Amino acid sequence: MYIEELQLRNYRNYQGLEATFENKVNVILGENAQGKTNVMESIYVLAMAKSHRTSNDKDLIRWDEEYAKIEGRIKKTTDLCLCSLSFRKKARRLKSIISNSGS
């Protein structure tokens, strides 16, 4: 099982990010504070519905924005799972949608 595609909207320092990954070793390169750990964290959050770095979901929302969204295409052999997680500053809980779209 691996994440084929990741999309971020207003997540941490990302206004928008679209990244694709291979079912192999993937290397994330960047300068200090460029957002490498934020990408890894977003994948963790998508999988676990919580962060390993903060207990406050609002920290995940880009400063001065009202919401953040993480979307991922998860591939397991021929199964494709579309996962979406969104946070609103005003909402108490995060909203997650997981759909299985087959192959």
Ligand SMILES: Nc1ncnc2c1ncn2[C@@H]1O[C@H](COP(=O)(O)OP(=O)(O)O)[C@@H](O)[C@H]1O
């Ligand atoms: N909620 C947020 N809104 C905007 N920027 C953020 C937010 N949370 C963290 N950052 C920024 O993300 C950057 C750190 O990203 P990080 O993924 O830790 O970098 P690195 O590439 O060194 O792993 C810092 O510049 C920090 O100010």
Ligand SMILES: [Mg+2]
């Ligand atoms: Mg880091």
